[in-house]
Amino acid sequence: MQVTPAPDATGAPSVRQLLVLSIPALVIGAVSALVLWLVDLLAEQLHGVLWTALPAVFGADASTPWWILVVLTATGAAVGLVVQFVPGHAGADSATTELSAPPLPILVVPGLLLAVVLSLAGGVSLGPENPIIAVNTAIAVAALARLAKAVPQQLVVLLATAATIGALFGTPVAAALVLTGTVAAVKAGGALWDKLFLPLAAAGAGAVTMHLLGGASLAFTVQPMNGVEPVFLLMGLLVAAVSALAGILAAWLLPLVHRAFHSLRHPLLYTTLGGLALGILGMIGGPMTLFKGLEQTGELIEHPERYGTGQLVLFAGIKIIALVVAAAAGFRGGRIFPAVFIGVAIGLLGYALIPGIPMSLAIACGALGIVLAATKDGWIAIFVGIALVGDPLVLPLLCVIVLPVWLLVTKAPELVVHPSERPGAVAPPATS
Structure with a gap:
């Protein structure tokens, strides 16, 4: 029996259907x-054990270099055990996936959840976005396949993706911007907002629920600009371009490092080795360069006076390498949140080195450049820049600055490993 009425003659959904x-x-x-809140909660509880309770037993703390090395190496081994032996192998390699991907079998979900909780708690430089979207998509598809078979699977995937993005960023606007291109490409009648209506409903519910549960926010307090001057465009473009080049460097390195790790073939080997490498990087960069980077981003923005130019260069450099290693070594996680930390560090470096540039503009442009390089999505790059600083005067400047930066990144490699770049892959035959 049909649960919802069919679209009208133009292909647009009816009001009743919506x-x-x-x-x-x-x-x-x-x-x-x-689901996102529960994963964050579990990771936070395990974080407290790994970085507060246990080191105190051995006379160490979260910043003790040898403890950082031990925890990251052990985290690598634990994730490797999950990927190699748990049914479903923790889903697809996160380095090879975009934010939205085909739904996973429901039996893969427990292993993927375990792998992402271990990574988040253990200090791995990846965010939760890719695996949580995959988990929520699998749960939604499995549930609605039984309860509401008339709802198309493609729509369920779109709604779960939108909902998770809304929850991750604390606003449905992020989901609307990310998915505008996707829904606009659907060959059906009706206005764009007819197609965005249901994803926005899911994203809004996700964002509101996350706020009610007390989830973390991407927004921070930054001194706003007093006015706009033409020279700000050049200043902001310089910061955004440097940040974008950092993202391009990471994208160029990722398949090379991914191939090196995966040549070992056994997940337990390459994730343990990856954890060891992340531990060494953490010993050099300190706790600020660990974890997904959201809390550390807030620390940089709210207390910029604590960090000199040398420290900012160190933070950005170590985090770029840590992001590449974490993504390449088989850990499960997303690349946007650590990229934002890198962009903010570069933005504050620009603020320290370029006389007269407003802090809010420098931070927003730093985030815009690397997020644009990492996602190849101008809307989400602009959104992240504005969301971080909350300064409306920055918006028109970013809308101009994003254009030349897009020319810089559009033909650059993506921050993802494609099938032809994996170990043992055979390149497709050339065509004449």
Whole structure:
């Protein structure tokens, strides 16, 4: 029996159809946020054990170099055991996936959740976005396949993705910007907002639920600009270009490092080795260069006076290498949150070195450059820059600065490993 009425003759959904489908959209939004919150909660509890309770037993603390090395190496071994032996092998290699991917079998979810919790708690330089979207998509598809078979699987995937993005960034605007290109490409009638209606409902429910649960926010307090001057465009472009080049460097290195790690073939070997490498990097860069980077980003923005130019260069450099190693060595996680930390460090470096550039503009441009290089999405890059600083005067400047930076990154490699770049892959035959 048909659950929802068919679209009208133009292909546009009817008002009744949108209202009826809003119910699963809102449920998916709330459940997706709950899953993200629970994962964050579990990771936080394990973080307390690994970085507070246990080191105290041995007379160390979270900043003790040898303890950083031990925890990261052990985390690598633990994730390797999950990837190699747990059913489903913790899903697809995160280095090879985009934010949205085909739904996983539900049996893969426990192993993927375990791998991402271990990575988040253990200090790995990856965020939760890719695996949590995969988990929420698998749960939503499995649940609605039984409860509401008339809802197309493609729509369920879109709603779960939107819901998780809304929960991750604390606003449905992020999901709308990320998915605008996707829904606009759908060959169906109706206005763009007809297609965005249900994803926005899911994203809004996810964002509101996450706020009600007390989830972390991407927004911070920054001194706003007093006005706009033409020279700010050149200043901001310089910062954004340097940040974008850092992202391009990471994208160029990722497949090379990925091939080197995966040539070992056994996940237990290459994730343990990756954990050891991350531990050495953590010993050099300190706790600020560990973890997904959201709390550390807030620390940089709220207390910039604590960090000199040398420290900012160190933080950005170590985090770039740590991001590449973590993504290449088989850990499960996303690349946006650590990229934001790198961009903020570069932005504050620009603020320290370029006389007269406003701090909010420097931070926003630093985030914009590397996020644009990492995602190849101008909307999400602009959104992240504005969300970090909350300064409306920065918005028109970013909308201009993003254009030349896009020319810089558009033909550059993506921050993802494609099938032809994996070990043992055979390149497709050349065509004449």
